Amino acid sequence: MARLETSAEAPVPVRVVAIKLSEYIGRLGEIWIDGQVAQLTRRPGQATQFLTLRDPDANISLSVTCGRGVLPDTVAEGSRIVVKARPDYWLERGSLSMRAVEMRQVGLGELLARLEQLKKLLAAEGLFAASHKRPLPFLPRTIGLITGRASAAERDVVENARRRMPGARFRLENVATQGASAVNEIVDALQRLDRDREVDVIVIARGGGSVEDLLPFSNETLVRAVHAAFTPVVSAIGHEQDRPLLDLVADLAASTPTDAAKRIVPDLAQEQDEIAELRRRARACVHRRIEREQELMANLPGRLRTTLRGRLDRQRDEAGVARDRLRARVRTMVDAGAADLEHVRARIRALSPQATLERGYAVVRRPDGSLVRTPDEGRGPLRIRVAGGEFAATGDGAVAGGTVGSPA
Structure with a gap:
């Protein structure tokens, strides 16, 4: 052109x-x-x-x-x-x-074939992987609910949740759940709730229907939007036998809207019963512990006396054995010392001048105490020591018959 x-x-x-x-x-x-x-x-x-x-x-x-x-x-x-x-x-x-x-x-067969092909494609990309599933909060501050206006699914979720947890807060987004505009409205509502910081979990709910009626919940745009959301998403579409692709990508797939209500909030009455049971068990455990301690305290003096008496008896026996062993050891040491002393005494006596004197020898000293060793030194007064004692004598220094001096 x-x-x-x-x-x-x-x-x-x-x-x-x-x-x-x-x-x-x-x-x-x-x-x-x-x-x-x-x-x-x-x-x-x-x-x-x-x-x-x-x-x-x-x-x-x-x-x-x-x-x-x-x-x-x-x-x-x-x-x-x-x-x-x-x-x-x-x-x-x-x-x-x-x-x-x-x-x-x-036809229905062709629709199902297309859905199966889309399912395989999204699964290959990892959109349905368990690693992407996020846990639901135990007690959500606000629950985002996407459903049809004044629908049975809305009543099932809200009434059952508030029956379990009175005062549960909801942020409702009423949208078309089938028809040409359903996907865009659901995605827009999902993104609004996902941006709301007060919303801790988002529920997408719808009652049952034909495969054609539930097609928006298998739409690729919606599946990718749920996968990209930061807030945990619960799928509650149709009845238990319904299985749109939204169930596979959601963090939790509830079988029905009523089941979703039971999964997103705890049962307050049940929780209170469990707390009461825990208190009862804790109280019984404390009482049993106190009773055991009281029994132990009541028997403690007798056990202490028995224990102390047994310990004292053992220590007394041990002390007696140790004393006997010490005495025997000391006696042995004393006997050994006495034998050694006697041996030393015998040696001293053998080497002592007294022994020499006892054999008949005498020690002659001058008055100044010096020993007389030669005849010349034997003049004058002398002191003579023999084995039996000591006596005085006077010597003249002359040698006569091999003796020196005479008794005084």
């Missing part, structure tokens, strides 16, 4: 631009489109029907016109369809719509 050469001085008319747009858009040709019916207006008796086809994972939609016989009677708002259409640009109004030439409603 040739580019239009324009300027402020040489603009092109609107009709030229509109024609060029129509030609450019027309080049797309016929294509198959997958989407969800967001708005449908059936006009009985008219050849042309109008509907809005919305992308299930994004807030984007297209207008679709259907000729006679193209729109099946089973298609309604919220239906998932595939449409063979070509773009149609209306020159007069400057609007774009898709003109359907063939339309098929997606």
